[in-house]
Amino acid sequence: MAETTITIESTLSALVEQKKYTTLRDILVTMNPSDVAAVFEEMDESALPLLFRLLPKELAADAFVEMEPETQELLIHGFSDTELKEVVDELYVDDAVDLVEEMPANVVKRILRQADPDMRRMINEILRYPEDSAGSIMTTEFVSLRPNMTVEEATKRIRRTGVDKETINTCYVTSRGELVGALSLRTLILSDPDDVIQEIMEPNVISVSTTEDQETVVQMFSKYNFNALPVVDTENRLVGIVTVDDAIDVMEEETTEDMEKMAGIVPSERSYLHTGVVETWKARLPWLLILMLSATFTGIIINHYQSQLAACLVLSSFIPMLSGTGGNSGTQASVAVIRSIALGEIRFADIWQVMWKEIRVAVLCGVCLAAANFVKILLVDQLWLQNGVTPMVALVVCLTLVCVVFIAKLVGCSLPILAQRLGLDPAVMASPFITTIVDVLSLLVYFTIASSLLGL
Amino acid sequence: MAETTITIESTLSALVEQKKYTTLRDILVTMNPSDVAAVFEEMDESALPLLFRLLPKELAADAFVEMEPETQELLIHGFSDTELKEVVDELYVDDAVDLVEEMPANVVKRILRQADPDMRRMINEILRYPEDSAGSIMTTEFVSLRPNMTVEEATKRIRRTGVDKETINTCYVTSRGELVGALSLRTLILSDPDDVIQEIMEPNVISVSTTEDQETVVQMFSKYNFNALPVVDTENRLVGIVTVDDAIDVMEEETTEDMEKMAGIVPSERSYLHTGVVETWKARLPWLLILMLSATFTGIIINHYQSQLAACLVLSSFIPMLSGTGGNSGTQASVAVIRSIALGEIRFADIWQVMWKEIRVAVLCGVCLAAANFVKILLVDQLWLQNGVTPMVALVVCLTLVCVVFIAKLVGCSLPILAQRLGLDPAVMASPFITTIVDVLSLLVYFTIASSLLGL
Numbered sequence: 029m030a031e032t033t034i035t036i037e038s039t040l041s042a043l044v045e046q047k048k049y050t051t052l053r054d055i056l057v058t059m060n061p062s063d064v065a066a067v068f069e070e071m072d073e074s075a076l077p078l079l080f081r082l083l084p085k086e087l088a089a090d091a092f093v094e095m096e097p098e099t100q101e102l103l104i105h106g107f108s109d110t111e112l113k114e115v116v117d118e119l120y121v122d123d124a125v126d127l128v129e130e131m132p133a134n135v136v137k138r139i140l141r142q143a144d145p146d147m148r149r150m151i152n153e154i155l156r157y158p159e160d161s162a163g164s165i166m167t168t169e170f171v172s173l174r175p176n177m178t179v180e181e182a183t184k185r186i187r188r189t190g191v192d193k194e195t196i197n198t199c200y201v202t203s204r205g206e207l208v209g210a211l212s213l214r215t216l217i218l219s220d221p222d223d224v225i226q227e228i229m230e231p232n233v234i235s236v237s238t239t240e241d242q243e244t245v246v247q248m249f250s251k252y253n254f255n256a257l258p259v260v261d262t263e264n265r266l267v268g269i270v271t272v273d274d275a276i277d278v279m280e281e282e283t284t285e286d287m288e289k290m291a292g293i294v295p296s297e298r299s300y301l302h303t304g305v306v307e308t309w310k311a312r313l314p315w316l317l318i319l320m321l322s323a324t325f326t327g328i329i330i331n332h333y334q335s336q337l338a339a340c341l342v343l344s345s346f347i348p349m350l351s352g353t354g355g356n357s358g359t360q361a362s363v364a365v366i367r368s369i370a371l372g373e374i375r376f377a378d379i380w381q382v383m384w385k386e387i388r389v390a391v392l393c394g395v396c397l398a399a400a401n402f403v404k405i406l407l408v409d410q411l412w413l414q415n416g417v418t419p420m421v422a423l424v425v426c427l428t429l430v431c432v433v434f435i436a437k438l439v440g441c442s443l444p445i446l447a448q449r450l451g452l453d454p455a456v457m458a459s460p461f462i463t464t465i466v467d468v469l470s471l472l473v474y475f476t477i478a479s480s481l482l483g484l
Numbered sequence: 485m486a487e488t489t490i491t492i493e494s495t496l497s498a499l500v501e502q503k504k505y506t507t508l509r510d511i512l513v514t515m516n517p518s519d520v521a522a523v524f525e526e527m528d529e530s531a532l533p534l535l536f537r538l539l540p541k542e543l544a545a546d547a548f549v550e551m552e553p554e555t556q557e558l559l560i561h562g563f564s565d566t567e568l569k570e571v572v573d574e575l576y577v578d579d580a581v582d583l584v585e586e587m588p589a590n591v592v593k594r595i596l597r598q599a600d601p602d603m604r605r606m607i608n609e610i611l612r613y614p615e616d617s618a619g620s621i622m623t624t625e626f627v628s629l630r631p632n633m634t635v636e637e638a639t640k641r642i643r644r645t646g647v648d649k650e651t652i653n654t655c656y657v658t659s660r661g662e663l664v665g666a667l668s669l670r671t672l673i674l675s676d677p678d679d680v681i682q683e684i685m686e687p688n689v690i691s692v693s694t695t696e697d698q699e700t701v702v703q704m705f706s707k708y709n710f711n712a713l714p715v716v717d718t719e720n721r722l723v724g725i726v727t728v729d730d731a732i733d734v735m736e737e738e739t740t741e742d743m744e745k746m747a748g749i750v751p752s753e754r755s756y757l758h759t760g761v762v763e764t765w766k767a768r769l770p771w772l773l774i775l776m777l778s779a780t781f782t783g784i785i786i787n788h789y790q791s792q793l794a795a796c797l798v799l800s801s802f803i804p805m806l807s808g809t810g811g812n813s814g815t816q817a818s819v820a821v822i823r824s825i826a827l828g829e830i831r832f833a834d835i836w837q838v839m840w841k842e843i844r845v846a847v848l849c850g851v852c853l854a855a856a857n858f859v860k861i862l863l864v865d866q867l868w869l870q871n872g873v874t875p876m877v878a879l880v881v882c883l884t885l886v887c888v889v890f891i892a893k894l895v896g897c898s899l900p901i902l903a904q905r906l907g908l909d910p911a912v913m914a915s916p917f918i919t920t921i922v923d924v925l926s927l928l929v930y931f932t933i934a935s936s937l938l939g940l
Contacts, residue, residue, distance in 0.1 A: 058688045062707050187674055196670050197653045197711070213669050214652050218643055232514045250736055251518045253729035255653070255711065272728050273709035276735070280706055283739050284823050287746075291819035292812050300824040301834065305841060309848040312816050316889075319812055320853055321860060323805035330801035337800065344793060344800045345786035348923055349779035351804055355811070356748050356775055356916045360768050363747035367740050368756040378757065385761060392765040397776055404777060433772075460812045467804050 037070045044075045053082045061087060065094035077106040089118030096302060097130040104135055113142040120194045121150045122167035122274060128155065154268075162245050163238035165278060166259045166268030171199040173225055175208060180221040182211075195271050198256045201229050205265040207258055209233060235260045238267060242278050247372045249275040286370060290363065290458035292319065319460050325468045326351075333475040336484040342416045343478055346425050347471070353397065354432040354470045355463035361386050361440030362462050366454045369444060376449045379442065386441040387434070394433035398426035424478045431477075432470040439465055493526045500531045509538045517546035524555055533562040545574030552758055553586040560591055569598040576650045577606045578623035578730060584611065610724075618701050619694035621734060622715045622724030627655040629681050631664060636677040638667075651727050654712045657685050661721040663714055665689060691716045694723060698734050703828045705731040742826055746819065746914035748775065775916050781924045782807075789931040792940040798872045799934055802881050803927070809853065810888040810926045811919035817842050817896030818918050822910045825900060832905045835898065842897040843890070850889035854882035880934045887933075888926040895921055 036055075043052045056064060056079070064087065068076060080088060080103055092100060092115055104112060116124065116139060124143065128136050128151060140148055150168045157163025171193050173182050182199070190196040199216070201209035209229035219228050235258040236245055248257060249272060257275070259268045285295040292315035296303060303311075330337065330347075337344055365382060368374040374382065405422040440462050444454035478484060492511075499508045512520060512535070520543065524532060536544060536559055548556060548571055560568060572580065572595060580599065584592050584607060596604055606624045613619025627649050629638045638655070646652040655672070657665035665685035675684050691714040692701055704713060705728060713731070715724045741751040748771035752759060759767075786793065786803075793800055821838060824830040830838065861878040896918050900910035934940060 060688070060690055060708055062709075183673065190670065190674060196673075213673065214646065217639065217652075217669065217673065218646060232516070234516055250732050252516055253518075253732075255728070272711070272732075276706050276709075276728075276732065279732070279735065280827065284827070287743065287819050287823050290743075291815045293816050293820065299827070299829050300820050301829060301837065305844045305848070308820075308841070308845045312813075312845065313849055313852055316809060316812055316816075316849060316853060317856060320805060320809045320857060323808050324860065324864065326804035326808075327801040327865065330804070331798070334797055334801075338794070338797055341790055341794055342787070344803075345783040345790075347800075347803060348782035348786070348807055348927070349776060351807070352779050352782075352919065352923065353772060353776045355919070356772055357768075359747045359916065360749050360772075363743055364749065364756050364764075367743050371736065371740070371755070373755050373757060381757065385764070388761045389764045389768065392761070393769055393772060396769055397772055400773060401776060404780070408780065409783065460815070463808065463811070467808065471804070 037067055040067060040079070041071065041075070044078065049082060052079070056083055057087060061090035062094045064091035065099075068095055068099055073102060076103060081111075085114055085118055089115050093119065093123045093127075098302070100127065101131060101135060104131070104138070109138075109142060112138060116143050116147065119147075120167055121147060121154065121169055122165070122194070124151050125154045125164075157238055160242045161238060162236045162240040162242060162257075162259050162270060163268070165242055165245070165274055166238075166270045167194050167274075168268045169193045170256075170258075170266075170269045171196050172202045172266065173199050173211065175201050175203055175224075175226040175229070177225045178221065179216060179219045179223045179225070179228070182216060182225055183221075186213075186216075195256055195269070198254075198269075200233070200258055200266055200269070201225055202266050207233055207235055207260055207264055207266040210258070212255075233258060235264075235266075236270075237262065243282055243370070245270055246275050246279045246282060249279075251372070282370070286366070286455040289453060289455035290366065292316065292458075292460040315460060319464050322464050323467070326471055329468065329471045329475065333479070336475060336479055339484050340416070340421070340478070340482055342421060343424075343474075347474070349401075350425070350428060350432055350470050350474060351463075351467045353429065354436045354466040357390070357393065357433045358436035358440035358462040358466045359458070361389075361437045362444055362458050365441045366444045366458055369448055369454045374445065376445060379445045382441050382445065383438065386437040390434045390437035391430075393437075394430035397433060398429045401429055402426045420482060424474075424481050427481075428470065428474045428477050431473045432466070435469050435473070436462070436466045439469075493523055496523060496535070497527065497531070500534065505538060508535070512539055513543060517543060518550045520547035521550035521555075524551055529558060532559060537567075541570055541574055545571050549575065549579045549583075552755075554758070556583065557587060557591060560587070560594070565594075565598060568594060572599050572603065575603075576623055577603060577610065577625055578621070578650070580607050581610045581620075613694055616698045617694060618692045618696040618698060618713075618715050618726060619724070621698055621701070621730055622694075622726045623650050623730075624724045625649045626712075626714075626722075626725045627652050628658045628722065629655050629667065631657050631659055631680075631682040631685070633681045634677065635672060635675045635679045635681070635684070638672060638681055639677075642669075642672075651712055651725070654710075654725075656689070656714055656722055656725070657681055658722050663689055663691055663716055663720055663722040666714070668711075689714060691720075691722075692726075693718065699738055699826070701726055702731050702735045702738060706735075707828070738826070742822070742911040745909060745911035746822065748772065748914075748916040771916060775920050778920050779923070782927055785924065785927045785931065789935070792931060792935055795940050796872070796877070796934070796938055798877060799880075799930075803930070805857075806881070806884060806888055806926050806930060807919075807923045809885065810892045810922040813846070813849065813889045814892035814896035814918040814922045815914070817845075817893045818900055818914050821897045821900045822914055825904055825910045830901065832901060835901045838897050838901065839894065842893045846890045846893035847886075849893075850886035853889060854885045857885055858882045876938060880930075880937050883937075884926065884930045884933050887929045888922070891925050891929070892918070892922045895925075 124147060128139060171186055171190055186196055197213050199211050200207060201211060209231050210233045211225060211229045215228055234252060238259055238261055245257060256269045256271050258266055259270060261267050288295045294311040294314055296311055365374060402422050405417060410417045443457040443462060447457045448454045584595060610620060625648060627642055627646055642652055653669050655667050656663060657667060665687050666689045667681060667685045671684055690708060694715055694717055701713060712725045712727050714722055715726060717723050744751045750767040750770055752767050821830060858878050861873060866873045899913040899918060903913045904910045
């Protein structure tokens with residue numbers, strides 16, 4: 029795939045230089061809008077306006093939607109007002125909203141000036157909803173039918189109004205604006221022309237409110253296998269629909285965001301290669317700084333036990349292993365729980381079940397690791413290194429290990445659930461955060477056990 | 485949402501006890517299959533067969549598909565052969581395949597015996613494809629049209645054969661079995677009855693081969709906004725389609741798998757609460773053990789520098805902070821890169837661009853952290869703790885910090901890309917693995933710098 033794209037781009041560049049516009053157009057029209065957009069990202073900037081003008085209007089608009097914001101802005105700056113209007117007219121309203129949200133203020137003004145009044149009204153309506161709400165990702169273009177229509181009348185209505193709608197695979201039935209049913213195009217086409225919509229529609233429609241979190245919307249798509257999900261206001265009036273392709277985009281966005289948070293990165297909306305160095309630095313520094321400074325506590329603990337450490341210096345060589353294993357154990361539990369929360373599998377009520385499970389897993393893991401470590405210390409460390417490792421030291425290390433795994437799993441599984449309960453994002457409670465807490469606790473346990481067993 | 489479900493279940497339980505079967509049925513038929521399945525998971529086992537028999541056949545089959553394997557097996561064991569046949573007959577072939585893959589051998593035999601010959605042939609065909617390939621997640625039930633049909637003929641054909649197909653929103657046009665075009669139901673319904681399919685179909689159809697990795701399939705859905713993706717054999721003959729709802733399931737599965745691998749968990753197919761303690765333990769122990777044992781290297785290094793450490797014991801109190809910051813820096817880079825690889829944004833050819841970016845980010849982060857740390861050591865550690873922290877020690881720690889962040893970012897960003905190139909899974913190269921490598925390298929750097937600057 030990589031190789032093909034490269035060939036296409038060089039071919040197109042050559043054709044641009046040779047001014048073979050008809051050939052260029054013939055090639056571009058065979059391509060999928062997403063691929064056209066990908067080609068645009070790789071082409072020389074100066075060739076873009078020319079190539080764009082070669083595209084048929086609909087393909088041009090579809091490809092435009094798929095481009096990176098930088099490329100879109102570049103093209104818009106080159107557009108005449110008429111050209112801009114042509115593109116904006118072809119956009120679906122939710123894509124227009126995305127565009128408006130990405131562009132700088134002066135470009136937004138130009139776009140809104142060129143949009144027809146209807147489009148402008150719809151854009152402004154969607155922009156009113158809070159970020160990451162169902163309302164902000166819906167489109168207001170959908171097909172609505174009346175309950176007393178016949179299939180024939182409904183089909184006529186769809187043929188008349190459906191061309192401009194983003195999806196007509198599911199149509200919604202409304203009565204005085206209120207959502208009363210849903211009807212798939214499939215049911216419609218398989219029904220008799222004389223059937224009445226009311227009789228063949230699905231009356232129990234699952235819908236979301238405009239203010240619902242987009243993460244919940246995505247969970248509903250994966251739970252119910254919808255192609256579209258209706259969005260209603262507080263009085264159950266249908267105001268828009270979320271289509272499955274937009275739900276997939278949100279799903280990827282939310283996953284990336286969760287992973288970034290879990291890795292201690294402040295989430296951004298741009299893809300890795302399109303994020304500048306300074307922006308990446310800004311996204312990464314805060315957590316690094318917080319976690320580094322909070323490591324002061326581990327320093328204080330080690331200092332506090334400095335005399336014990338001096339008396340048995342070999343203890344220091346096990347600190348990285350203990351803190352590493354604690355960190356890894358905690359990360360395993362927290363990531364498993366965070367993911368389950370994201371998929372809607374775990375609720376706050378499950379906290380005791382989760383903790384009881386993690387306790388048993390922790391004991392099993394802790395005992396196995398301690399046993400393996402005991403053998404390793406006696407065989408490898410004691411015999412080969414001869415650095416003062418006694419069986420008693422091995423015992424101290426292994427007892428600590430069991431405690432550390434236990435603490436780590438317990439902290440790791442419960443913090444994300446508690447965070448969720450407190451209205452915080454569970455993903456922030458992931459590995460770096462838990463590692464720091466576990467580090468402090470395990471050092472305390474280590475030195476306490478060492479002091480009493482070794483009589484330091 | 486949680487509260488509603490609980491009410492429904494207790495209501496249903498009460499109705500079961502009072503033997504109010506008509507009321508029970510009336511409630512169940514208003515529910516979405518996924519919700520019926522969720523209720524079944526929570527109900528008392530003994531009530532399940534009775535409740536299931538109350539459901540209309542189609543709803544029963546749809547709900548059955550959404551249940552956990554344990555519940556499915558329980559129900560099948562209670563089914564008579566006729567009941568089993570009724571359920572199997574209602575299943576779409578891809579759901580039947582999922583069922584066959586989850587059930588133990590004796591149950592599979594019963595299922596295949598009850599399936600009609602056509603279904604059995606299709607199930608076996610799909611089972612032939614390698615796990616996680618496009619072939620294994622496709623369905624062989626799709627609508628195919630001929631290029632020379634008129635819209636009217638096509639509509640008739642869809643009405644005749646479409647009832648049993650999983651999706652008819654996109655129909656495919658084949659000529660002697662070969663895929664030559666695609667046609668959305670939308671285009672069909674918006675066209676004239678006399679239009680010829682050949683003229684209105686989309687001739688440039690994007691398809692995947694049966695052996696394509698399911699991760700690629702998912703990437704194509706998010707890239708092209710498809711509702712369905714045709715799957716072809718080596719001779720471009722259409723053998724099946726992947727529908728968007730199945731793609732969403734795969735997407736969630738792959739994300740969970742990636743996150744599990746990134747946290748050092750051996751991926752499993754079951755959800756968190758449905759995995760037993762022993763199974764969870766088995767999934768978590770291997771990486772904990774490997775990483776714990778590989779921490780032997782950090783132990784060896786600390787031992788090696790024991791005399792230096794004894795001479796300047798305060799050095800040991802900075803080890804957790806250094807290894808923590810190294811681990812976090814590396815995790816940030818690796819997770820960002822792993823996610824970009826999963827989304828298809830980074831290829832091997834981008835490795836230099838990625839490394840150059842990470843180097844600059846590392847320098848920025850490293851210098852900021854070092855500066856903050858220098859101030860903190862002088863203000864907090866030196867004045868308050870009075871434990872032998874000199875400005876020279878602070879300098880050693882801060883210089884090491886810059887190096888550690890640099891190494892961590894470089895290792896973190898390049899390992900996943902190299903893994904991908906070698907055909908390994910990039911996600912395995914994530915935080916725990918990188919943390920261990922970074923730990924070893926940063927200790928080496930720390931003691932080298934300390935030895936030379938402090939003259940130990």
